[in-house]
Amino acid sequence: MRVAVLMGGMSSEREVSLNTGAQVSGALRQAGFEVTEIIVSDDLEALLKALKPRPDVVFNALHGRFGEDGTIQGILDYIGLPYTHSGVRASALAMDKGAAKAIFAAAGLPIAAHKIIEIEELLAHDPLPRPYVVKPVNEGSSVGVSIVKAGDNRRAEIVSAWNFGAAMVEEYVPGRELTVGVLEDRALVVTEILPTEKFYDYHAKYAAGGSRHVLPAQVPENIAQSAKEIAVAAHKALGCRGASRADLRYDEDTGRLILLEVNTQPGMTATSLLPEQAAHQGMDFPALCSWLVERAACRV
Known part of the structure; x- marks a missing residue:
């Protein structure tokens, strides 16, 4: 199977996407796929040319605006190329924090003021x-x-x-930073994120040593189960496809568990959470990338 990996893009997360794309490409080659790496810029015509001859599947390794907000998804739907991760609607809703909060509230999920x-x-x-x-x-x-x-x-x-x-x-919800990866209708494991600095900012997410991950998180079993249920419910409420990752806060003093947001394009770098959680469940990185490719679709 021929897979085109889209990476780079025009958002503030371009460097993260390039890192993600390089690691995904290596994993897919290891899994036996024929891989073409496409570095995306603001030149749409160049992108369309790079997608010829047509691959069987596009692996979307783009992050941020134009990559996970429904834009690239709409282009791929228009030309009929199956792609990994969520479609236009779920991508656009999840990326717009106001719209996502409205969806979560309508689904009865716990959110912050x-x-x-x-x-x-x-x-x-x-x-x-x-x-x-x-x-x-x-x-x-x-x-x-x-x-x-x-x-x-x-x-x-x-x-x-x-x-x-x-x-x-x-x-601001005080307490512990938790995250849960979801593969379709299955929550993986609850991870606690312990940033080495002030809070879980861009540096903590992507710099080596920027944060420490504890999995499974050392929280009460009922909290872990609730976090998993919230993550799956949020994935379904948005209409996500493939993989997503829900970020939550847990206030031990009050027992409050709050859904912050859902990421429809979870990072796939050396410090990323979703591959780490999948590995904990027995799915190594090439297997995870293959799983996403096998569930690629368009107009969904």
């Missing part, structure tokens, strides 16, 4: 009681995320550095 604002509103007042989190509505990998705590004076600094459009302001 939040609101969408124009970033300039931060100059005038606190949109929510402190502490709260400010994050872009349409970015991934914790790009642009800040925490505003009691007593600090960072609002003007956040506004001056902002170039992401609308912002989501969300209640």
Whole structure:
């Protein structure tokens, strides 16, 4: 089978995508696939040319805007090429944090208090009681995320550095960072993320030594089971396909478990969570990549 791996792209996560694509390509070759690596830029015509002769499947290793927001998915649907991961609707919904929260709320899933604002509103007042989190509505990998705590004076600094459009302001939920990978209708394992620095930001996600992963997470069994159920329910509510990963917070003091977001294009790098969880369940990296290729589809 001929697989074209799309990597790079135009988002702030381009370097992560290049790393993901290189590792996925190696794993697919190891699994016996004929692989073509395609580095995606803003030249759509060049991409369409690179997809000729047509591969059997496209492995979408793109991250961020244009890669996991439904854009590339729509192009591949239009030309009838099966691709890995979620389709247009689920990708667009998951990438838009406001839309995703609405879907989660409608499904009865536990979410934090939040609101969408124009970033300039931060100059005038606190949109929510402190502490709260400010994050872009349409970015991934914790790009642009800040925490505003009691007593600090960072609002003007956040506004001056902002170039992401609308912002989501969300209640800061104290506690432990948990994540659960989902393969179709099966949750893998609950991982606790222990960042070596302030919080699980872009550096902690992708730098060697930026965080430590504990799996299975050392949490009560009922919390682990609930986290898995929430992850699968969120995957289904969005209409995801293939793999996704749900990020949650667990407040031990109150027993509160909160769904933060769902990633429809989980990272596939050396420090990534989904491959680590799959390996814990007996599925090595080539097998995971093969599993995704075997479930590729379009117009779904």
